[in-house]
Amino acid sequence: MAHNEFRAPEAGLAAGLLDAGRGPLHPLAAQTLTAALDVAWADPAHRHAAGRRARAHLDTARAILADALGVRPDELSVHESPERALEIGLAGLRHARRRAGERVVASAVERSVVLVSPGVEDPVAVDRLGRLDLDAWSEAVSAPGVGAAVLQSANGEVGTRQPVNEAEEMAAAAGVPLLLDATASLGRDDLPTGAGSVVVADAASFGGPPLGLLAVRTGTRWSLAGSTYEAEHGRAPASPWVPVVLAAAEAWRQSRAEHADESAAARALVDRIRAAAGNVRDVVVGGDPIDRLPHVVSFSVLFVDGESLVDELDRHGLAVSSGSACTTSSLRPSHVLAAMGLLSQGNVRVSLPIAAVSPTREHDVERLCAALEDVVDAVRGRLGTADL
Amino acid sequence: MSAGRVEVDARGERCPVPVVMAARATRGLPRGAVVEVMADDPVAAVDIPAWAWMRGHTVEVVETGDWTVYTVRVGEADDEGGGGGSDRST
Numbered sequence: 001m002a003h004n005e006f007r008a009p010e011a012g013l014a015a016g017l018l019d020a021g022r023g024p025l026h027p028l029a030a031q032t033l034t035a036a037l038d039v040a041w042a043d044p045a046h047r048h049a050a051g052r053r054a055r056a057h058l059d060t061a062r063a064i065l066a067d068a069l070g071v072r073p074d075e076l077s078v079h080e081s082p083e084r085a086l087e088i089g090l091a092g093l094r095h096a097r098r099r100a101g102e103r104v105v106a107s108a109v110e111r112s113v114v115l116v117s118p119g120v121e122d123p124v125a126v127d128r129l130g131r132l133d134l135d136a137w138s139e140a141v142s143a144p145g146v147g148a149a150v151l152q153s154a155n156g157e158v159g160t161r162q163p164v165n166e167a168e169e170m171a172a173a174a175g176v177p178l179l180l181d182a183t184a185s186l187g188r189d190d191l192p193t194g195a196g197s198v199v200v201a202d203a204a205s206f207g208g209p210p211l212g213l214l215a216v217r218t219g220t221r222w223s224l225a226g227s228t229y230e231a232e233h234g235r236a237p238a239s240p241w242v243p244v245v246l247a248a249a250e251a252w253r254q255s256r257a258e259h260a261d262e263s264a265a266a267r268a269l270v271d272r273i274r275a276a277a278g279n280v281r282d283v284v285v286g287g288d289p290i291d292r293l294p295h296v297v298s299f300s301v302l303f304v305d306g307e308s309l310v311d312e313l314d315r316h317g318l319a320v321s322s323g324s325a326c327t328t329s330s331l332r333p334s335h336v337l338a339a340m341g342l343l344s345q346g347n348v349r350v351s352l353p354i355a356a357v358s359p360t361r362e363h364d365v366e367r368l369c370a371a372l373e374d375v376v377d378a379v380r381g382r383l384g385t386a387d388l
Numbered sequence: 389m390s391a392g393r394v395e396v397d398a399r400g401e402r403c404p405v406p407v408v409m410a411a412r413a414t415r416g417l418p419r420g421a422v423v424e425v426m427a428d429d430p431v432a433a434v435d436i437p438a439w440a441w442m443r444g445h446t447v448e449v450v451e452t453g454d455w456t457v458y459t460v461r462v463g464e465a466d467d468e469g470g471g472g473g474s475d476r477s478t
Contacts, residue, residue, distance in 0.1 A: 284442055302439060303411065305404050325403055325431045332430050333403075343438035344431060345404040385404075388411050
């Protein structure tokens with residue numbers, strides 16, 4: 001097929017990349033990072049001139065990133081990873097409310113780092129689209145002994161948005177504060193205004209480096225047990241490396257300028273993938289077709305393993321990820337697919353990079369759509385399941 | 389094995405084989421026929437009910453000590469895809 005031989009001449013680092021969970025930096029964020037190595041390398045906690053300069057740059061970057069989350073700079077701390085920001089954010093809510101209760105209510109499709117946190121038992125069910133069961137949520141947050149609740153703005157694997165405002169109202173009625181996990185959404189999709197007593201995001205979601213952003217809104221009861229932390233409003237053992245924070249801030253500035261066009265374009269491309277996958281025999285497309293993140297889609301193919309499918313697409317120069325068990329070291333499939341009751345074998349997960357990171361994005365999506373049926377047939381043929 | 393009841397032993401098999409075996413066994417069976425699948429792959433706990441839903445079959449799941457028994461009752465025509473309504477009990 002002609003598509004398979006074609007290599008766009010201008011294709012850069014992100015050619016064929018349909019797995020943007022941790023993609024290359026936005027080009028201007030990469031430039032900022034390089035420039036910042038010369039001016040902002042010092043520890044911002046130190047008093048010498050270089051330290052003070054780094055501190056000034058950090059303050060500027062913090063103001064930009066706080067604006068990204070709709071909070072004030074003194075509400076925002078920066079952490080080495082989004083996972084760490086989720087852990088710390090939740091630990092602080094839980095500790096401050098330990099007299100009310102130790103339990104944490106979370107949906108069954110939250111990120112693994114949330115689901116293994118202390119106090120999380122019996123996650124709240126979701127439907128086949130991956131959307132929270134609000135009746136079950138209401139019951140869970142109203143039960144005695146609940147210290148905090150966690151809900152994602154949207155799911156990073158299948159794209160489905162969550163009913164954040166309704167869920168937060170139910171939690172608030174029971175006096176339970178909500179941690180909003182926006183790690184899959186920020187910069188890609190608008191967040192509900194003012195939602196979450198605590199909000200966590202990841203600069204990688206908008207073309208920055210992987211970086212945890214933790215906002216604790218003023219008035220929220222939040223404290224860490226026996227903490228001696230001094231950096232980042234007492235939330236971190238050390239100051240962040242400032243060049244990375246500056247790169248994140250630049251990625252946000254760019255992403256904000258591009259957001260409206262970018263979202264609409266990504267949405268249309270994902271619509272094409274959903275249609276192409278849905279046309280292949282015995283392929284089930286997951287998540288909400290409309291009320292979803294613009295850039296994410298997941299589908300599963302009966303009678304093949306995810307590993308073969310990912311490898312076959314890789315041979316076509318298309319990089320996708322998968323929630324199938326056979327593609328990871330774990331024996332278990334993605335807990336998100338399991339919670340939704342969605343087929344996990346032959347799973348393909350697409351997360352589109354932003355256009356500025358991948359100039360060949362549209363072409364890559366076209367190639368995926370054109371090749372998909374042949375790829376599926378080839379893998380089924382090899383596994384002897386084509387007749388089923 | 390009782391009449392009208394097919395047994396499939398997929399113990400020791402890994403994804404996607406248990407679902408492939410279940411699909412082979414149900415192919416061409418009339419509505420209401422029952423296929424009992426034994427499997428110990430943890431992935432089958434997700435994928436046998438998910439496959440059944442895509443095919444319009446219903447499944448009952450009973451865990452024994454070392455493996456799980458999936459009792460699949462054939463619903464709509466087996467060669468039609470696209471999740472019909474079904475009871476899912478996992």
